[in-house]
Amino acid sequence: MSDNRLSVFKTYKLYVGGKFPRSESGRVYEVTDSKGKWLANAPQSSRKDARDAVVAARKAFGGWSGATAYNRGQILYRIAEMLEGRKDQFVREVADAEGLSKSKAAAVVDAAIDRWVWYAGWTDKIGQVVGGANPVAGPFFNLSTPEPTGVVTVLAPQKSSFLGLVSVIAPVIATGNTAVVVASADSPLPALSLGEVLATSDLPGGVVNILSGKTAEIAAPLASHQDVNAIDLTGADATLAKELEIAAADNLKRVLGPQPVDEGGAFDWSADPGTHRLTAFLETKTVWHPTGALGASGSSY
């Protein structure tokens, strides 16, 4: 390959409903690396893009929440497989986005791939861990099972543009929710590239929708949207988080955070994630049914 060859730039696009649209607003903004060097123009999503993403996420919810947990687990694992093959690209993008050396960026990407594997294994276990039979004092069968909350808005962390991003998306969809993700405003490129991976991982279109742009501008209509069921405020600062939480009260969205993950960039995303991000977007359904009785003396066998 000649050093003189002119490289082919990528047009970074949104990922909505399984397709790669530009922002309907026609706006883009400049994305630079940590030293200020221009990397690309990213779509600057509008309120309308946010609404379109909610429509796509809602449409995908029935199928995705109704898929078997085993099937969801295989698809999350497939995402890890696809990422493994495109590791070099993500190492480069993460190094640029976060100002990391190549070896540090590689460690981040490895951890992100492993995170998909971790959550792939959770899909068919979380129900057993948090659900179960309840020994009620009466002749009833009584079972509690977790179900996905619905459409979840996820404000991805601003600093950890890839491992943090994966760490907030994977638990949301592992349990059957669908997501509208607002990427890191300054470092959206790994997120937009992740869309390309998701599109080739058997993940149904609309399960994850990825928007780039100004966090506050996109998050406001999502926080007040009546067809969004929950919001993860990880990527919001304290002031924005409070505004969004107030708006979210209008239809009683489930709210996660704000959590101090972005303060000083000190949050360690490589730590064991535990289960709290899985359980934050689950509802418990309890079903009762009479058991009847087979006579006072017990079994007739």
Place this chain on the structure above:
Amino acid sequence: MASAFEYAPAPESRSVVDIAPSYGLFIDGEFTDAADGKVFKTVSPSSEEVLSEVAQAGAADVDRAVKAARKAFEKWSALPGSERAKYLFRIARIIQERSRELAVLETLDNGKPIKETRDADLPLVAAHFFYYAGWADKLDHAGYGANPRPLGVAGQIIPWNFPLLMLAWKIAPALATGNTVVLKPAETTPLSALFFADICRQAGLPKGVVNILTGYGDAGAALVEHEDVNKIAFTGSTAVGKAIARQIAGTNKKVTLELGGKGANIVFDDAPIDQAVEGIVTGIFFNQGQVCCAGSRLLVQESIQDELLDALKRRLSTLRLGDPLDKNTDIGAINSAEQLARITALVETGEAEGAERWSASCELPSSGYWFAPTLFTNVTQAHTIARDEIFGPVLSVLSFRTPDEAVAKANNSQYGLSAGIWTEKGSRILAVANKLRAGVVWANTFNKFDPTSPFGGYKESGFGREGGRHGLEAYLDVR
């Protein structure tokens, strides 16, 4: 409907309960007047008789109670779980001992039939304390990691429909996990919480662990606002729940909300009709329909609609409305004049919007607040009475043809608290239960409760669960 034999009156004796002419707030183990000396009266909704005069808490009292709870928290949370457990077991046992007295008291102050307070409320109250008592020294095994910590001071605001039961749902898990509480009962039903304060004293519960503030919404708002409260637990209307969610935005307060509902009770054409009728009656006329998880929308398969409604109307005509202390009474009084006005207004809206009203013909007592069991037919999904929570003995009947249509109509609600399914077909029960967006689904039964069974809603019915292992999370620092 003519009956062969008239019922003779069978009233439960009032002599078992001794209501004092006045009560103070229960703060730091003592009964005390409100800082500004304000009081309000509580009346019996079945007779409008004034039962007692109680102190009306204001912001200063809230502050005093929170300080007492904060002070008590240090020692209470440091107690070995096994010791906290023993206090809660003591409370459960004293409630069992005093259950007749408390049942009569609750019926007097709330207006619900004695057969409900005696057979449902009080047994569940004692069971709830007994259940959570056992958790206090087993929290390491509850699935929230080793040594899960309490949150601190819990502010708890409860409604008037199950005064003592809602108190139990709030206080038992809070204390088991090591929190201390400031609880505000509803202004129309303050008495059983004050009697509970006395039970805390009998049990030797350390001062300040439980504080009871009788009062109005302003006291509740002050409690939510108080900066030294770590946890808010609220059961009540969706409108107030949203206001609380806005109020605590941007703070570190943990919140659980148990709010309104518009439960769909779905009856398929193969359902056992007589059992379904009983389930429909339990669903909407238990506690005069003043139940957040009431089955207030009946969805009946078109082919059996006429048969079912005939049977239902026949059954409703046999319900006995009247003196709540009478052991034969099925339908008691509406809790307050305000609630009666709300029910009346919504029923008038139902008629004005074109739904067809049928009410059981029964004589209403001349004093007190009463509403005859009522159902509406010709109801569409757009009608106010199919969408808004009435919180009264009023059933809206809609029909459907296919299971898909039943599910779509059941889920067409801002709420998602409860639902019912009546069918003989097991696979249909499971398929429909799976599709319903509701926190509690009763199949071939309705309105069953148990301390081991998590309760709470989807969507605008609130979030968090009360009861069972799940109910611990609301009071542990595990987010």
